[in-house]
Amino acid sequence: MTEIPSSITGLTNEELRKQLIAAGIPPAPLTPTTRRLYQRKLAKKLAISLPTRNICEELDNEAKENLKPSDIANTDQCGDVKISEISKTKNDRKSLIVSEVKTTPTSTTVSTTSQPEVSESGIYYAVVGSGTEGPTVFPEKHSALKLLIKQKKGRLQSFQSREDAETYVKSSNVNESSTDEQQSTVSEKSNQFKMPKQRELNELNKAIENGDVTKFKEMVWENPRYLINSADAPVILKPGTRYNALHTAARSNQPVLVKLILNTLQDPAFQSLMYNSEQSHETQTVDLDLNRVEHIVDLYFNTPDKILCETPLHFACKLGFVDVVSELLSHRLCCKTVRNKAGQTPEDVACSRQGSNEAKLRIKELLKDQFYVPLIRCHDNSQTPVVAPPWNPSSNKNLSVVFAKPDPLDPIHVVSAVAGPMTSADAKKMQTNWMTPDKRALEGKRMSHIRRSDLDRGDERIGRELAKKCGIPWMEYWEFLDNYADFSTSEGLTLLENFMENRFEEQKKESQLDESSVFLSHEDSLNDLCSNLCDMQMSDSQDEKKSVSEDPPLGQDPNTWWNISSTPSGKNKAPNFDDTNHATPQDKRLESLRGNLLKARQQQLQKVSSPTNNEQHFGSPSVRPSRVMSDVTALSSSFKRNLNLVNLQDESFNSSLSSVNTPERRLVDRSLPRPEENESEIHSAPCKTSTFICGNTPSKLDTDVILAIGSTEISEDSYPHVWRWIKSVLSYSEEDRQRWKTTTRTSRAPTALDSPLRGRHTPLKSPWPASPLAKPKWKLSNLDSNFNDGEEP
Amino acid sequence: MSSTSQKHKEFVAEPMGDKGVNCIAGIGEVLGNRLVEKGFDKAYVLLGQFLLLHKDEELYIDWIKEEIKANKKQGRDSYTCLKEWCDSFM
Known part of the structure; x- marks a missing residue:
């Protein structure tokens, strides 16, 4: 212990504080309890900083100290006095205890005179354990300990009276047996993880407060009990x-962790880690687990805290953390109307603690209902797409309201793109702007040009631009991905990247096969010609459908949704957005929305696809192309008959046919030389890839996707395959790209994608798909005759 | 003390964490600065002093009056604030 020089001890509090600061010790309160410690600290500091300087000075000080050690002496004396007081009280207590002990024996001896053994000290020891026999209450400790050694789960308790000890033994024996039974029933679903200690929980709490993602993941995945306790409830940190x-994450403004916590809780892998004992039963437990997850997530969101009964949403709102609020609100289980102790909803407390007015407005906006604006398109593109009125997931109104009435003749309506979420005012604006873009502000002319020139994707392109302008999330359906995506986001690009990777791999295998084949070029051109012919047919069929929308489409391919005939299903089941199982910070929410849209889509189209239904309803041969496929004449006649059914539109049909006729002819003409064009161009292109989204020839889809990617930067490192593909597409001139044909929805999958591939190794068969879908075959002949019919009058 | 201030409610509502000493009810800017000068920069430091005085109202108010020349009301406000915080969190 270093001596404290009197130069320091003699200082007043003020002076000492100044000295401390001068010596670089952060200022601290100087109270009688802390003063001495800081004096010593200062002395040490000075001794270190001036190690050699004047030992004599110190000696001097020491001498002085000896002369007048007033301060130290005082404090020391104080301490001594206190200590002595304490020891006194301790002694008092001891004597008290002793006296108590001394008094008790008399009473016990009186009450337990019948007992053979009487404790001398007046203390009895009771031993409790499973299967104890004989005496369990002892007056002497050592005999009790002897018995205790024999017991496995024995416990020892001391009593001051024998009666107490005996009643204790009896009652605890009863308790023991009952708890044993309970344990045997409850322990069926045990979990090997132990509940973390409070100290470990504090660590997790700190990790969340600091936004330490890696540590959080590490801890939670090591032991899921950090998040879910044994009662299937959130762990209290x-x-x-x-x-x-979630409270902690919301309080410390950690939107990333809020998201992470929710995602982790809903992660199936996490669930199986937590409840791995239940893997044996399959379907039932899946439902059960989902309920379980939902229950836990619900508790996480809506459990109030102890002091003000506030939920995480309250915290985020009152502290003005906009990001956290939006993160929380994007989950459907988050209740917006909970009240705290003072009866305030999150909206009432918005930014009451801190945060600007701007943040307050944004939070209030977020707390209102969110709206989506969907674009409804027919599955076969036979009617103009419609921008549906804003739709709100929390209103129970189904999207079906916006669909056409269930008429068997009507095509199926599906959601082709969605913009949102946004506020209702924004959604209304978005809807009107989408349908009729403002001429000046939004370049209405250009927009309507886009709409008219691009029948497949025009509306989506307009919506996409609008959404981008307003910074609203956007999703549209891409048939080749069979998914909703936005290619301007990294998420969408990853989807595209995966798709392209697969395509390139296919291409690779294919080219390997090619090398083994001898007459490569000949077959290639033949195949390309064939596929081009198919394509031509496709565009025919599309136009035909447009003019005769009453004629049910004939193909039925279970793989692609458009190929299913428009039908007699009677009901268009609209997407049911409400059955989101799990959920979702902003994009997670979009994710689930997307999942639901896809599900709805499939449901809608599956319903429709049963052939028996078709026949019952129509009874006309036109809906059974699969059976009479080969019979070209029968089909052509049915086609005519069908036309006759449509008396009213006969004329318009004829006229449209004739108008359609000329461009089609041109198409045929042009498509013939194309293969060579493509080949040569591809070979001259800098990177020799001929892999495109649809087969080996570029199509309009490629341009569409490039437009959808827009100005998003794509580097070779992050998206190598997409990058390659874009390069090869862009190696074509603008003009060429404009001329690329639409791969019609009906035809795309079977012909353009499959047949050329299969065509390589089984040449003659596959250009004409052997499926009932082989529309091209009969329509080619069929249409020709029809064209003639149309031209004759 | 029939009603408490907003500041009091806020302080008592949650763990004090790293809050500054002037988040305690009854201690405004002036008193807060004086406390910081004396080394009581955080709320928890003042709480420490409060605990050292055995949570005793009289002692605490006397001390704070002497130390930073607070008035009786300020003393009592900060006392109730710390007391209530201790009641709910300790």
Whole structure:
């Protein structure tokens, strides 16, 4: 212990504080309890900083100290006095205890005179354990300990009276047996993870407060009990206030962790880690687990804290953390109307603690209902797409309201693109702007040009631009991905990247096969010609459909949704957005929305695809192309008959046919030389890839996707395959790209994608797909005759 | 003390964490600065002093009056604030 020089001890509090600051020790309160410690600290500091300087000075000081050690002496004396007081009280207590002990024996001896053994000290020891026999109450400790050694789960308790000890033994024996039974029933679903200690929980709490993602992941995945306790409820990280992980994350403005916590909780892998004992039963437990997850997530969101009964949403709102609020609100289980102790909803407390007015407005906006604007398109593109009125997931109104009435003749309506979420005012604006873009502000002319020139994707392109302008999330359906995506986001690009990777791999295998084949060029051109012919047919069929929308489309391919005939299903089941199982910070929410849209889509189209239904309803041969496929004449006649059914539109049909006729002819003419064109261009292109989204020839889809990617930067490192593909597409001149044909929805999958591939190794068969879908075959002949019919009058 | 201030409610509502000493009810800017000068820069430091004085109202108010020349009301406000915080969190 270093001596404290009197130059320091003699200082007043003020002076000492100044000295401390001068010596670089952060200022601290100087109270009688802390003063001495800081004096010593200062002395040490000075001794270190001036190690050699004047030992004599110190000696001097020491001497002085000896002369007048007033300060130290005082304090020391104080301490001594206190200590002595304490020891006194301790002694008092001891004597008290002793006296108590001394008094008790008399009473016990009186009451237990019948007992053979009487304790001398007046203390009895009771031993409790499973299967104890004989005496369990002892007056002497050593005999009790002897028995205790024999017991496995024995416990020892001391009593001051024998009666107490005996009643204790009896009652605890009863308790023991009952708890044993309970344990045997409850322990069926045990979990090998142990509940973390409070100290470990504090660590997790700190990780969340600091936004330490890696540490959080590490801890939670090591032991899921950090998030879910044994009662299937959130773990309380702060026992004083009863905060769970979400409370903490919301309080410390960690939107990333809020998202992470929710995602982790809903992660099936996490669930199986937590409840791995239940893997044996399959379907039932899946439902059960989903309920379980939902229950836990619900608790995480809506459990109030202990002090003000506030939820995480309250915290985020009152502290003005906009990001956290939006993160929380994007989950459907998050209740917006909970009240705290003072009866306030999150909206009431918005930014009451801190945060600008701007943040307050944004939070209030977020707390209102969110709206989506969907674009409804027919599956076969036979009617103009419609921008549906804003739709709100929390209103129970189904999207079906916006669909056409269930008429068997009507085509199926599907959601082709969605913009949102946004506020209702924004959604209304979005809807009107989408349908009729403002001429000046939004270049209405250009927009309507886009719409008219691009029948497949025009509306989507307009919506995409609008959404981008307003910074609203956007999703549209891409048939080749069979998914909703936005290619201007990294998420969408990853989807595209995966798709392209697969395509390139296919291409690779294919080219390997090619090398083994001898007459490569000949077959290639033949195949390309064939596929081009198919393509031509496709565009025919599309136009035909447009003019005769009453004629049910004939193909039925279970793989692609457009190929299913428009039908007698009677009901168009609209997407049911409400059955989101799990959920979702902003994009997670989009994710689930997308999942639902896809599901709805499939449901809608599956319903429709049963052939028996078709026949019952129509009874006309035209709906059974699969059976009479080969019979060209029968089909052509049915086609005519069908035409006759449509008396009213006969004329318009004829006229449209004739108008359609000329461009089609041109198409045929042009498509013939194309293969060579493509080949040569591809070979001259800098990177020799001939892999495109649809087969080996570029199509309009490629341009569409490039437009959808827009100005998003794509580097070779992050998206190598997409990058390659874009390069090869862009190696074509603008003019060429404009001329690329639409791969019609009906034809795309079977012909353009499959047949050329298969065509390589089984040449003659596959250009004409052997499926009932082989529309091209009969339509080619069929249409020709029809064209003639149309031209004759 | 029939009603408490907003500041009091806010302080008592949650763990004090790293809050500054002037988040405690009854301690405004002036008193807060004086406390910081004396080394009581955080709320928890003042709480420490409060605990050292055995949570005793009289002692605490006397001390704070002497130390930073607070008035009686300020003393009592900060006392109730710390007391209530301790009641709910300790």
